[in-house]
Amino acid sequence: MTDRLARDAGGAVDEIVAEMRRGFLDEAGELLRRLELLVEDARHGRVTAADMIHEVRRGAMRLRGEAANLGLGLVGAVAARLEDYPAGVKHLPPRAFDDLEAFIETLLDIVEGRIPLDGEAARLVRKLPPKAGFSVGDIEVRDVEVLLVMPYGTAAHFVERELQQCGYRTHTVANTFDAVAVVVRTKPDLVIVGAVMPELSGIDLVIGLHSMPATRNTPTALITSLPPDDDYLKLIPKDVPIIHKGPQFGDDLAEALDRLFLI
Known part of the structure; x- marks a missing residue:
């Protein structure tokens, strides 16, 4: 009875984690689509660059934190790079809008299944744009x-x-x-x-x-x-x-x- 209960409890935990991951990936996709539109609005002057960066970093921090709790290391690694991208920069370079879109598209590829969740982070992060302060x-x-x-x-x-x-x-x-x-x-x-x-x-x-x-x-x-x-x-x-x-x-x-x- 005890062994069966332990097996059932373990299975229940796995199911809960899987359910939470599915929910997170769906919500992450929606968040990233909103950020994608926000970057486009900032590119055309409909939103200030400062407001856009604030929301993008806030979204990236949220993704990084929740991904860590659910063991989604690749999502967390890319989200951390997105969060860190504008750090220490007073004015964004002209390439920033394209760079931010590249980060967001990479995260979308992961959460929507085009890049495996267990993909190699070391190779992927080297393909991301260098930080905004890089000339x-x-x-x-x-x-x-x-x-x-x-x-x-x-x-x-x-x-x-x-x-x-x-x-x-x-x-x-x-x-x-x-x-x-x-x-x-x-x-x-x-x-x-x-x-x-x-x-x-x-x-x-x-x-x-x-x-x-x-x-x-x-x-x-x-x-x-x-x-x-x-x-x-x-x-x-x-x-x-x-x-x-x-x-x-x-x-x-x-x-x-x-x-x-x-x-």
Whole structure:
């Protein structure tokens, strides 16, 4: 009786999850169609760019959060890129409307079944447009993905700008717990982690990434304002470059990229 009840309960949970996923995919499709129309309205001046970006990011955040709860990692990965696309940009570039449509069309392809839900995120995200701050006409976009694990703000924007000047594609995650899933799913070519992060520190994250078989071969660097002789930095694996904030930042970053064979 107990075994049967356990089997029935397990089956019921699976059915509930499947039902919730179907409902989410239907609602996601409707939301994305509305965002598609909103982008078109903004393109023709019927809606301000600021209002359009606000609604698009809000929708992307909703999709990312609900997808994570339902184990739909590919939807969450693309939604996170859409949410991050305009970060740190005061004025959208002319290509932004086409870029946003590309994000939305990719998400529609996933939720409507043209791209498998269990498709490979690492390959798909590299096909998405680079962030709005990237000067596509002036700099060649390289097939190098750099994940920044830092709080959103001036420091993250500065690091991102330096990397974009090298032609690297960037994505920012402001939570170390979320970063683990992003690293596993999207397989970035480099992860740059801020040492000071809420809840789980960046130093703990770096140590964890170097300990797990799934991530230990992912190149990682640490950004910190701690002095070089700080005891906490002695915990960092020897092959992890440390980039110090301050006047030597540019040199440290260039040395880290060279050391990791990215320049």
